[in-house]
Amino acid sequence: MREITCAAISELVEKLCVEAATLLPADLCRVIEALEEKEESPVGREILRDIRDNYTLARNRGVPICQDTGMAVVFLRLGQEVHITGGSLMEAVNEGVRRGYVDGKLRCSVVKDPLRRENTGDNTPAVLHIEITEGDECTVTIAPKGFGSENMSAMRMFTPAATREDIENWIAECVNTAGSNPCPPVILGVGLGGTIEQCALEAKKALLAPMDQPNPDPYYDDMEQKTLEKINRLGIGPQGMGGRVTALAVHIRPTATHIAGLPCVVNMSCHATRHAEGHL
Numbered sequence: 001m002r003e004i005t006c007a008a009i010s011e012l013v014e015k016l017c018v019e020a021a022t023l024l025p026a027d028l029c030r031v032i033e034a035l036e037e038k039e040e041s042p043v044g045r046e047i048l049r050d051i052r053d054n055y056t057l058a059r060n061r062g063v064p065i066c067q068d069t070g071m072a073v074v075f076l077r078l079g080q081e082v083h084i085t086g087g088s089l090m091e092a093v094n095e096g097v098r099r100g101y102v103d104g105k106l107r108c109s110v111v112k113d114p115l116r117r118e119n120t121g122d123n124t125p126a127v128l129h130i131e132i133t134e135g136d137e138c139t140v141t142i143a144p145k146g147f148g149s150e151n152m153s154a155m156r157m158f159t160p161a162a163t164r165e166d167i168e169n170w171i172a173e174c175v176n177t178a179g180s181n182p183c184p185p186v187i188l189g190v191g192l193g194g195t196i197e198q199c200a201l202e203a204k205k206a207l208l209a210p211m212d213q214p215n216p217d218p219y220y221d222d223m224e225q226k227t228l229e230k231i232n233r234l235g236i237g238p239q240g241m242g243g244r245v246t247a248l249a250v251h252i253r254p255t256a257t258h259i260a261g262l263p264c265v266v267n268m269s270c271h272a273t274r275h276a277e278g279h280l
Contacts, residue, residue, distance in 0.1 A: 002136035003083050004280050006092035009138070012278045013096025016142040017072060018104040020276035021064045024055040027211040028187075028248070032271060035185070035245045044243025048185075051238070051271055065272045069106040070144030072097045072126040073204065081136035090128060098122040109147075129201065143208060143275040149182035149268045155200065158262040164223060167192070167264055172230040174266045175247060180240020183270040188231075188250045191265040193257035202253040203267035208275055209251040217254075224250045 029052075036048040058065040074093055078084075084092075101108050101123035108123040154174045158167065171190060178186075189206030191199040215221035227250045237243025248271060257263065 001081055001083050002079075003085050004138050005085050006087035006089065006095075008280055009084070009089070009092040009140070010096040010099070012140055012280060013074065013093055013142065014100040014103070016140060016276040016278050017097055017100025017106065017144070020142045020144050020274045021069045021104070021106050022058050022062055023276065024059070024065055024272060024274065025211070028271070028273060029055060031211045031248050032185075035248065039238070039243050039245045041237055041241070041243030043241045044238045044245060047238035047241060048245065055272070064106060065274065066146060066270075067107060068109065068146035068148060069101070069123075070146045070274070071110055071150075072101070072123060073143045073145050074126045074128045075131070075141040075143065075205070075208075076128065077131045077133050077137075077139040077141075079135040079137045080132050081134075082138055089130075093126055093128055094124040097124050097126045138280040139277065140280070141208065141275055141277045143204075145204075146270065146272070149186065149270045152178035152182040152268045153203075153266055154268075155196065155263070155265045157196070158264055160260065160262050162262055168223065168227045168230060170264070171227050171250065171266055172234065174268070175231045175236070176234050178268060179236060182268050183272075184236055184240060185238055185245045185248045185271050187248050187269045187271070187273045188227075189267040189269065190250060190252040191255070191263070191267070192252055193255040194263065195257075195261075196263050196265075198255060199263040199265045200267070202255055203265040206251040206253040207267060207269050207273055209249075209253075211249055215252065220252045220254060224252055 039045045055065050110120050110123050111117045112120045189203045191202030231247040232244050236246040
């Protein structure tokens with residue numbers, strides 16, 4: 001049995017909150033830079049250059065990529081041979097988020113009640129997802145989610161009679177309906193199957209998929225590419241100003257479901273799909 005202290009978890013979460021807000025993942029930067037050369041619209045190319053200049057400046061100056069530094073979504077993979085000591089795991093995560101956002105001077109955007117709307121002042125509570133794994137390690141991933149794109153996410157309960165093309169077309173229609181609201185070019189995390197709450201979680205996890213690796217299942221890799229092509233034929237373009245680069249990627253995470261169901265959730269994210277990972 002290996003012991004990991006709450007203090008160590010708080011320290012790591014604090015560090016990752018700041019890192020995620022200021023450093024766009026390298027694989028995502030490479031995709032944006034490659035597509036800048038392929039964008040047919042002069043305005044679209046200029047916007048993609050601005051996006052590149054923005055994340056370069058953020059990295060060099062240690063400032064946020066976007067003014068909306070998001071609600072802190074924390075994925076914690078905890079080995080079953082780990083014993084957490086020195087307090088509450090949930091409180092340790094929230095303490096790390098609190099210090100990361102307040103001391104890191106990131107915008108605090110969380111209200112403690114959805115109707116009464118009082119800001120908590122420190123961006124807590126975080127959204128925490130815990131997965132128990134084998135071994136004695138703890139892996140923490142911080143994925144701050146801004147709500148310009150989150151608000152454009154969608155859910156649909158298809159019947160099992162729905163075809164793959166039906167689903168591809170609906171995903172593309174979600175992007176078409178969203179238009180410029182999610183600050184395209186977008187990245188789409190798609191959950192497919194499970195129950196409704198599991199499907200939504202898989203969609204969120206899908207946003208963390210590597211940008212430079214194909215889906216390990218050739219069937220879904222082909223579906224992702226076909227859906228991406230349909231989206232980029234919509235003509236929405238960067239920031240909704242027209243062009244071919246409306247989406248950077250579609251990532252699909254399928255999971256087992258009931259014989260009578262076929263839930264699908266699209267979790268939409270802007271180009272600044274931020275995340276950072278650390279290990280204890």
